[in-house]
Amino acid sequence: MNLTFNFIKSVSNIYDEMIDNGFSLVYLGEFSHEITKMFTSMAESDMEKNSEERSVQRKVYHVMVETLQNMNKHSDEIQERNIGKGLFIIGKKSETYYIITSNRVAKKHKDHLENALITVNKATPEELKEMYKRQIREGSLSEKGGAGLGLIDIARKTGEPLNYQFLQLDDDYFFFILKVEINAKKFAKD
Numbered sequence: 001m002n003l004t005f006n007f008i009k010s011v012s013n014i015y016d017e018m019i020d021n022g023f024s025l026v027y028l029g030e031f032s033h034e035i036t037k038m039f040t041s042m043a044e045s046d047m048e049k050n051s052e053e054r055s056v057q058r059k060v061y062h063v064m065v066e067t068l069q070n071m072n073k074h075s076d077e078i079q080e081r082n083i084g085k086g087l088f089i090i091g092k093k094s095e096t097y098y099i100i101t102s103n104r105v106a107k108k109h110k111d112h113l114e115n116a117l118i119t120v121n122k123a124t125p126e127e128l129k130e131m132y133k134r135q136i137r138e139g140s141l142s143e144k145g146g147a148g149l150g151l152i153d154i155a156r157k158t159g160e161p162l163n164y165q166f167l168q169l170d171d172d173y174f175f176f177i178l179k180v181e182i183n184a185k186k187f188a189k190d
Contacts, residue, residue, distance in 0.1 A: 022093035030085055036068040043090055056184045060097050062157055063180055064090065067101045070150045097182040105176040110166055113176065120151045121161045128156045158182050 018026065024046055025039065040061055047057045071086045086103030105113060123131060132152045155162055163179040 022091040022098075023089055024092065025088070025090045027088045028086075031068060031071050031088070036065065039068065039088065039090075040064055052184065053188045056097075056182070056187045059157055059182050059187050060090075060099075063099055063154055063182060066150050066154050066157075067099050067178065067180060071101050071103050092184075095184045097184060099180045099182075100177065102175060102177040104169065105166070105174045107172050107174065110174050110176075114164075114166065116151055117162055117164050120155045123155070125156070125159065128152055132156060154180055159186065 017023075025042060027035075027039070029035075043064055044057060044061060047060065052060075068088065071088070086101060089098075089100040091098055091100075120128070120131075132149065135149050135152060151162060158180060160181045160183070163181070165177045167175040167177070169175050
């Protein structure tokens with residue numbers, strides 16, 4: 001009886017946290033192309049149902065796709081079939097959409113990723129545009145298949161700093177958390 005009560009209480013607490021934080025979609029597990037398509041479709045339907053402007057929908061959609069692709073390609077918890085694992089959350093609070101992703105990152109990849117985040121966050125919009133163009137022209141593929149465009153592109157599309165944190169899991173891995181915000185008022189057409 002006590003186990004059932006604790007389980008119900010846990011579910012209730014999770015539900016309350018999701019409502020309080022404006023979470024509309026939370027997923028923990030494998031990330032594949034099919035799952036990315038499913039999430040983007042669900043988010044689009046939700047935004048249309050809430051009469052969100054098309055310009056805002058496009059920004060949120062683009063950032064969602066980019067963050068999900070990054071997690072699929074760059075998670076250091078790759079399963080068979082080259083599918084990454086992680087956590088994905090999308091929500092809206094007040095006039096701000098946010099997308100949160102988290103996944104395991106190997107210690108050997110942490111510094112490179114953190115330096116890229118610092119560089120992107122320090123860059124002006126003009127510098128981001130030049131970084132993007134340079135990466136398209138000269139970018140070489142990383143060992144995981146990316147050309148390093150994702151973070152630059154997300155920062156360009158949102159005009160906001162990329163919030164992130166690394167939590168050490170053990171001697172070899174960190175839990176990488178990325179939060180991207182999209183201000184709906186900023187992108188709504190007047």
